[in-house]
Amino acid sequence: MTVRVLVVDDHPVVRAGISALLAGAEDIEVVGEASAAAEAVQRAGAFKPDVVLMDLQLGDDVGGVAATRQLLALPEPPHVLVLTTYDADTDINRAIDAGATGYLLKAGPPEELFQAIRAAAQGRTALSPEIASRLLQRSRTPEEALSDREVEILELLAHGLGNRDMARELFISEATVKTHLVHIYAKLGVDSRMAAVREAVRRRLIRFDDAPR
Template sequence: MTERVRVIVVDDHAVVRAGLRALLGGDEGVEFVGEARTAGEAVRLAGAHRPDVVLMDLQLGDGVDGVEATRRLRALEDPPQVLVLTTYDADTDINRAIDAGATGYLLKAGPPEELFQAIRSAARGQTTLSPEIASRLLRRSRSPEQALSDREVEILELLAQGLGNRDLARRLFISEATVKTHLVHIYTKLGVDSRVAAVNAAVERRLIRLDGTPPQR
């Protein structure tokens, strides 16, 4: 008999946790070993139950997001693989999660079979991405000259909060002239000619998200 993959679910919504618990319970290849609402609970559970895979939402309930929770889990002595399962599909979220050590990134809208396959792949240490995410990253890799740098994405996130050039310069510890140079590059890459248009284009292309959540870096 094939050994089952031990899984912990981390999500701040009880209904979502219950749904995933029921879904995972229907797969003979998966063993549900616990659920957590916060990053702290996730780390404690992982230390106690030694899961193979942690399904991680990005928005958690204790002020510490799923990216930081991922980083803490991957820093454990015997770290589990972390598979992000979220509704957020902005490039900045994807990049931060992968940089923190996530082995995969799935969207909650995907079919159950996609989740089960991803769990098995993650348990083997293999990277798994939702088809929509993989396609977008592939398109970006084919046009690297149009890809925004991390600094440019950060500036876009601050623009979305309404910061002017002077405030941007103070927040990022750079000169206003440097801010203006970054804006020129951003406008060129996005094919726009104003701050509002740049933010709108970035949201439409899922480079950043507007949900009232400040950027967390």
């Protein structure tokens, strides 16, 4: 069985490199490429791939997570395998919640990608060893988890927003923002905004590039 693959990435050189790499596998065929969400959905509908390799950062306002949801809403949805450089918990959780079959890091070896594509085509979960190890370790030594709202607060903190701006962004009151911050500090074991961001980055709860330089 030949696995039909659509490559979605906003960098032409990356798309070309992935396509050339996959050409070396006899049972994998690249049937198309896309650089943005709308293009990915259109080409998935036209080419009927078994697997879509999805980057999280695309060249439009719609990221890979939203694109994944759109692809899975198609009448004949493909399996979506995330292939990215981002390894923050928030990215992993959002991709899986959106319905992604697997999550791979671009730094992995080619054979890992080949095997993941084959697994995804059969509907089996495929994770980079680093991601799988972290998820397993987290299940063995669970920390008090942050809520989705608390992660959103952390991301806004990393971008330097104050309480009033965060309240406007999230359509909540400043008092609610302060309450969330108290809970975040307690869960992370910190006592300041900067320390909260640094600890969140250290734990890979948010991306390193979200943190203040």
